[in-house]
Structure formats: C-alpha cells, structure tokens
Amino acid sequence: MLSGIMYRWLFQNESIWQCVFSFCLGAISVGCVWCYQNLPDQLEIDPESWIEPWNEAIKRRPSWIGELPREFFAHRRNTHWPWETIRRKLSRGSSLYAMPAEDTLETEETKEVEKTEKETCIGSIFGLDVGGTLAKLVYFEKKPTNYDPVSPRERHYNVAASAQAVSIARRGQDAKSPVPRRRSFPNMGTQTASKKAASNHSTHSDSSDEDIRHLDTLRQESVPDDLSQYRISVHFETPERPAARKRREEGSDKENKNDENGSSAEIGGNMKKSRSMFDLSVKQKKAEALDQFYNFARRLDSYQDSVRDHKLSFFSRELGGEFHFIRFETRRMPNAMELIRVNNLHKNICEMGATGGGAHKYAEDWEKSLGIRMDKQEELDSLVAGMQFVLSTVVGECYTFRPKQTKAVDHSDSSDQIGAPLLDDAASEASDDTLNGENQKNRVDGWWWSRKVQRDAISYSSTYPYLLVSIGTGVSILRVDGPRKYERISGSSIGGGTYWGLIRLLTDVEDFDAVMRLAEKGDPAKVDMMVGDIYGNDSSALEKLGLPSDIVASSFGKLVAKEDPASGLKQEDLARALLLMVTNNIGQVAYLNAQLHKTTRIYFVGNFLRSNMISQRRLSYAINYWSKGKMEALFLEHEGYFGALGAFLVSQNVPNVEEGLGEWNDDDGKRKPDHSRERRQTMRHLQTFGG
Numbered sequence: 052m053l054s055g056i057m058y059r060w061l062f063q064n065e066s067i068w069q070c071v072f073s074f075c076l077g078a079i080s081v082g083c084v085w086c087y088q089n090l091p092d093q094l095e096i097d098p099e100s101w102i103e104p105w106n107e108a109i110k111r112r113p114s115w116i117g118e119l120p121r122e123f124f125a126h127r128r129n130t131h132w133p134w135e136t137i138r139r140k141l142s143r144g145s146s147l148y149a150m151p152a153e154d155t156l157e158t159e160e161t162k163e164v165e166k167t168e169k170e171t172c173i174g175s176i177f178g179l180d181v182g183g184t185l186a187k188l189v190y191f192e193k194k195p196t197n198y199d200p201v202s203p204r205e206r207h208y209n210v211a212a213s214a215q216a217v218s219i220a221r222r223g224q225d226a227k228s229p230v231p232r233r234r235s236f237p238n239m240g241t242q243t244a245s246k247k248a249a250s251n252h253s254t255h256s257d258s259s260d261e262d263i264r265h266l267d268t269l270r271q272e273s274v275p276d277d278l279s280q281y282r283i284s285v286h287f288e289t290p291e292r293p294a295a296r297k298r299r300e301e302g303s304d305k306e307n308k309n310d311e312n313g314s315s316a317e318i319g320g321n322m323k324k325s326r327s328m329f330d331l332s333v334k335q336k337k338a339e340a341l342d343q344f345y346n347f348a349r350r351l352d353s354y355q356d357s358v359r360d361h362k363l364s365f366f367s368r369e370l371g372g373e374f375h376f377i378r379f380e381t382r383r384m385p386n387a388m389e390l391i392r393v394n395n396l397h398k399n400i401c402e403m404g405a406t407g408g409g410a411h412k413y414a415e416d417w418e419k420s421l422g423i424r425m426d427k428q429e430e431l432d433s434l435v436a437g438m439q440f441v442l443s444t445v446v447g448e449c450y451t452f453r454p455k456q457t458k459a460v461d462h463s464d465s466s467d468q469i470g471a472p473l474l475d476d477a478a479s480e481a482s483d484d485t486l487n488g489e490n491q492k493n494r495v496d497g498w499w500w501s502r503k504v505q506r507d508a509i510s511y512s513s514t515y516p517y518l519l520v521s522i523g524t525g526v527s528i529l530r531v532d533g534p535r536k537y538e539r540i541s542g543s544s545i546g547g548g549t550y551w552g553l554i555r556l557l558t559d560v561e562d563f564d565a566v567m568r569l570a571e572k573g574d575p576a577k578v579d580m581m582v583g584d585i586y587g588n589d590s591s592a593l594e595k596l597g598l599p600s601d602i603v604a605s606s607f608g609k610l611v612a613k614e615d616p617a618s619g620l621k622q623e624d625l626a627r628a629l630l631l632m633v634t635n636n637i638g639q640v641a642y643l644n645a646q647l648h649k650t651t652r653i654y655f656v657g658n659f660l661r662s663n664m665i666s667q668r669r670l671s672y673a674i675n676y677w678s679k680g681k682m683e684a685l686f687l688e689h690e691g692y693f694g695a696l697g698a699f700l701v702s703q704n705v706p707n708v709e710e711g712l713g714e715w716n717d718d719d720g721k722r723k724p725d726h727s728r729e730r731r732q733t734m735r736h737l738q739t740f741g742g
C-alpha cells in the first residue's frame with residue numbers, strides 16, 4: 052500500500068529525490084517482510100521470542116493501546132494489530148509454537164481442583180454389565196461395622212440432619228450450606244424435602260424457632276456443629292484392618308523418628324497437619340458425592356427407563372456393606388446417559404468396573420460425553436466371580452423346583468408335558484411325593500412340577516465340575532471346574548433375545564413381566580402339534596416309537612394344517628408356546644452338554660429366567676426327566692446380576708478379601724487395582740469364594 056502511494060506521488064511530482072526516497076522506503080518494507088518470514092528459520096529462532104516482547108509490552112499497557120479504536124472500524128470484525136492475529140494463528144496451528152490461549156491457561160488452582168476430583172471419585176462402588184438386551188448396574192454401599200439397618204447413632208444423625216434441613220428451608224437459605232442429605236427424608240431427595248418444607252413457610256414460619264430449639268437439644272446430645280463431619284463418623288467409622296493399621300503405625304514410627312532427630316519436626320508437623328486437613332476435605336467431598344448418588348438411586352423408581360430390584364439388595368458381612376441392583380434396557384442407553392448427566396453424577400465418577408459387550412461398544416461414548424472410563428473386565432470371568440460370591444454369601448440364594456406333594460391334578464395345561472413318567476430321584480423330597488399308577492403319569496406336567504425347594508446346601512458343597520448356563524440375549528454354556536476356573540464349552544443363538552424379539556412381533560405387549568403373566572394363561576396345545584396329532588391314537592405304534600401321544604412333536608406345528616393359522620388363537624397361547632419352545636431347546640442343549648462333560652448340577656442363570664416360573668419349572672422337570680433323575684437344574688435369586696457384580700468384584704480385586712477391601716480403609720483412601728495377567732490367572736484359582 053505504501054509503495055502504491057509513493058508511486059502515485061512520484062508520478063505527480065517528478066522530482067528525482069522523491070523518486071529515490073520512495074524507492075528506499077519500498078525496499079525497507081520488502082526487507083522487513085522478508086526478514087519476518089525467513090530470518091527465524093535461518094537463525095533457528097522462534098518467532099514468538101521476538102514477537103512476544105512486543106505483545107508483552109502491549110499487554111502491560113492500557114487496553115486501548117493494543118487495539119485499534121473501535122469507533123473507526125465499527126463495521127469491521129478485526130480490531131487487533133496484525134501480529135496479534137499472527138500470534139493467535141501460530142499458537143492454534145503449530146504444536147512447536149503452540150501456546151495455550153489465555154482463557155484455557157491451566158492455573159494451579161484448576162490442577163488442584165482436578166486432583167481433588169480424582170481423589171473424590173466414587174467409581175469404585177460400581178459394577179456395570181451391558182448386555183444385548185439389558186444393562187445391569189450393581190452398587191455397593193459401605194456400612195459401619197456392627198451395621199444395624201438403622202443404628203442409634205445413625206438415627207440420631209438422621210434426626211439432626213432433618214431438623215437442620217427443615218430449619219434452613221424455612222429460613223429460606225439455599226442448598227449451598229452443608230446440609231447432610233442422607234436419609235433425612237426417606238424416599239425423597241433433600242431438595243424435594245426442602246422445597247416441601249419451604250412451601251410450608253408462610254403457614255408454619257413460627258415453628259422455625261422450635262426446629263432450631265430441637266436442633267440445639269440434639270446438639271447437647273453430642274451432635275457436632277458440623278453435621279457433615281458427624282455423618283462421616285456415623286457412616287465410615289470402621290475398625291482398621293490389620294494391614295492398614297500396620298502401615299499407619301509404620302508411618303507414625305517414621306514421623307516419631309523425625310521428631311527425635313529434631314531437624315524436621317516442625318516441617319513434618321505442619322505438613323502432616325495440612326495433609327490431614329486435605330484428607331478430611333477429600334473424605335467429606337467423597338461422602339457428599341456418595342450421598343448424592345445414593346439419594347439419586349433411592350429415587351430411581353420414579354424414572355420409567357430403569358428399575359431398581361429392591362428385593363435383591365443384600366448385606367455382605369465379608370465386605371461390610373450392602374449391594375443394590377438396578378437395570379434398564381440397553382436400547383435406552385442414551386436416556387440413561389442423559390439421566391446421569393443431568394443429575395451431575397458423572398462429575399464424581401472417573402472410572403467404573405464394566406463388562407458385557409456394551410462395555411466395549413459404549414466405552415468411547417461414556418468417556419467422551421460423561422468422562423467416565425470403563426475399566427473393562429472379561430464377561431465370563433465376571434459372571435463366574437459374581438456367581439461364586441453370591442453362592443457363598445447369600446443365604447437362600449439357590450433353589451430348584453420339585454413335584455407338588457399331594458395336590459389335585461390340573462389337566463388344563465397338560466400339554467406342557469415332555470412325555471414319560473416322572474423318575475423323581477430328588478433325594479430328600481422323594482419320600483414326600485406319594486405317586487402311584489395313572490395319577491403319577493398325569494402329574495408329569497409344568498403345573499405339578501412347581502414346588503420351590505431351597506438348595507443352598509448343595510451349592511456350598513465343593514463338587515466340581517458343574518455346568519453354568521447363562522440365558523441372556525443368547526445362551527452361553529460354561530463348564531466350571533473350581534472357583535473361578537472355567538471354560539466356555541458351548542452356546543446357542545436361541546435365547547432370551549429370540550423369545551423377547553419374537554414376542555414383540557407376535558403380541559402387542561411391551562413389558563417382559565406382562566408377557567410372563569400373559570403366558571401363564573396361555574394354552575400351548577392350540578399351537579403345538581402333539582405326537583398324537585400325527586399318530587392318532589394307535590397305542591401300539593406309539594409304543595414302538597417310544598413316545599406318548601401327548602408330548603410336543605413340533606412347536607407351532609399345529610398351525611401348518613390350519614386354513615387360517617391365526618383363527619381361534621389368543622396372544623397368551625402364542626406367548627406360552629413360544630416360551631416352551633425356547634426353554635425346551637435350551638434345556639436340551641444344556642442336558643446334552645452336561646452329559647458330555649459329566650456334570651450332575653446345572654445352574655441356569657440370566658434375566659430370561661427373571662419372573663419366569665414357567666421356564667424354571669419346565670427346566671427343572673426336563674433335566675430330571677432326560678437324565679432319569681441323575682441331574683438337577685438349579686436356579687439363583689440374583690440370576691441376571693452376576694456379570695455386574697463380578698465386574699465390581701474383579702475391578703476392585705475383591706477376590707483377595709483382605710487386600711482388596713483394605714483399600715477403602717487405607718491411609719490414603721485410594722484403591723490400588725492390579726490388572727496384571729499373572730495376577731488374574733492367580734485370582735482365577737484362588738479358593739476365596741468357592742466351594
């Protein structure tokens with residue numbers, strides 16, 4: 052531009068001096084541009100280093116010096132000096148010259164916050180299993196030793212916390228003050244409770260004083276001013292494990308030695324003080340994060356997409372805490388993630404033990420959108436670990452079905468029969484079953500085979516191998532040779548997903564439990580072709596064939612001969628027939644594998660069996676029938692949650708109870724996972740939870 056002006060001026064005033072002057076000015080300009088572009092490369096200097104002083108100087112001056120007057124260029128977007136733009140481009144474009152923009156500069160403060168966030172991470176209480184149909188979440192709630200669901204101390208704390216929450220709400224203070232939330236208002240978040248209390252403000256304002264008086268009285272009973280500290284002592288005060296105590300004592304020995312030396316006593320003392328204050332605040336933050344999650348989980352029932360299986364919660368004496376179980380449909384994963392996000396739960400969870408195909412499929416999504424890393428565990432490893440743990444921990448976990456004792460026979464669904472007379476060799480219960488002649492034959496049906504019998508004793512015995520049949524979306528069959536020692540020997544693609552998928556096509560029911568209720572009412576004889584439908588009633592022919600007339604020859608086979616296959620059929624008939632078809636197939640594959648691998652116990656697990664008594668009764672009967680009473684089908688109350696539970700146990704190194712659990716009581720409050728291959732191999736053979 053400068054040269055252009057000079058050129059025009061030159062032609063208007065043809066003076067030689069002006070000509071020379073303008074030439075020199077042009078040459079200097081070109082020289083400057085060349086220097087800027089090439090000198091840094093030639094001299095190997097960073098352009099930042101010579102631009103930066105200018106920038107620094109400008110930064111130090113009042114802002115108007117570094118910027119062009121806005122009023123002059125109100126219509127233009129660029130209001131910076133050119134080198135400012137260059138600096139920005141360089142810092143964005145090249146890693147060599149990269150310099151973080153001012154707004155992203157990481158301060159010490161941010162680093163400290165991040166560090167604290169990591170230390171307050173509560174991810175170690177979770178185990179997640181994301182399968183083809185359902186995602187299962189297990190979480191662990193640590194309880195103080197001698198836990199009694201509501202101990203006097205805890206009750207005391209709850210009353211104090213409630214009183215404080217109510218008085219704060221009535222005084223109109225916001226939730227920022229450290230109001231302990233846990234169990235202040237059963238089944239209700241503190242916010243809801245506070246709102247409720249606040250809404251009563253106008254009518255009950257007089258009672259604020261009474262609440263405060265109440266709180267004061269409570270304080271005289273030794274509640275400290277800071278309730279959140281009291282909460283920690285109520286919920287986390289556990290006796291130290293020997294290992295942790297030893298480490299702590301060793302640590303304090305060292306400190307004492309320092310004291311003796313004199314030199315570092317003061318510094319050590321101060322450091323210790325600040326560290327313990329830091330630990331306390333970390334512990335408090337962690338406790339708050341846990342409270343936030345527990346409150347959320349307690350309110351989960353009100354959300355449509357997930358279900359908390361209340362009845363399955365159990366207290367583990369070995370681990371000193373309670374396990375809780377939640378499930379939701381895998382197809383609802385985006386909703387679940389959104390729920391986590393809007394409730395700010397993800398902020399306190401850096402990582403969690405996870406298994407199932409979804410732990411791989413959704414890992415990236417979780418990490419990107421929630422910042423939660425999935426600590427992936429092998430699916431079958433988790434399944435076996437979870438199952439072994441529950442078998443050895445939960446009383447009343449294992450059961451089977453046996454024939455009813457002396458009830459009248461209901462012939463309405465006799466087509467559930469597999470066929471031959473029952474050979475009930477079910478040891479202790481056999482004597483109760485007074486069977487004879489025709490009566491015995493007629494009783495061999497699903498209805499009759501419906502007496503639930505506890506079988507814990509057999510699962511505690513250390514008879515290996517046994518067969519583990521996991522009926523999830525598909526079916527996996529494992530031979531288990533010892534605690535956490537197993538091999539996947541077979542499988543089938545006709546599983547729970549097959550049933551659920553086809554039933555969604557055949558009926559208009561959208562709820563698995565509703566389908567189960569529907570199936571209970573169905574008559575499969577309207578759908579299935581029986582042996583008698585093919586052979587007629589020629590008993591000598593049937594005898595040669597070796598099959599009775601009233602067993603299923605072909606599932607859904609009756610529909611092939613009907614003009615209009617749908618006529619006279621109800622949805623419940625289809626639901627029942629399909630359920631029996633899938634179950635029979637799984638039972639047969641399981642039986643053949645058990646025979647091949649010489650196992651007499653077959654554990655059937657997986658959510659296909661959840662609320663599904665028809666299949667459980669049928670499998671109990673069928674395994675007994677096919678094996679001539681030599682094998683037994685066994686079921687477990689927590690059937691669908693072993694993968695999630697195992698993911699928690701394995702990710703927390705729980706198999707080695709002493710070491711694994713000591714981690715929560717460690718002086719530094721952190722867990723120390725050990726994922727080495729060798730360690731896993733050893734863990735598989737550990738006899739901790741089995742037999």
Ligand SMILES: Nc1ncnc2c1ncn2[C@@H]1O[C@H](COP(=O)(O)OP(=O)(O)O)[C@@H](O)[C@H]1O
Pocket residue numbers: 181182183184185186380407522523524525546547548549550551562563564657658659660661691
């Ligand atoms: N609420 C439910 N919604 C869908 N399927 C269910 C439900 N409850 C039980 N099921 C049955 O459980 C199966 C899934 O079992 P699960 O053990 O969770 O396997 P996966 O890990 O493959 O999802 C489904 O295919 C279905 O047959």
Ligand SMILES: CC(C)(COP(=O)(O)O)[C@@H](O)C(=O)NCCC(=O)O
Pocket residue numbers: 181182183184407408522523524525526527541542543544
């Ligand atoms: C692939 C799976 C292990 C996944 O487990 P799931 O989510 O079904 O519980 C299972 O579906 C399976 O074993 N399917 C059967 C494959 C077969 O052997 O034919």
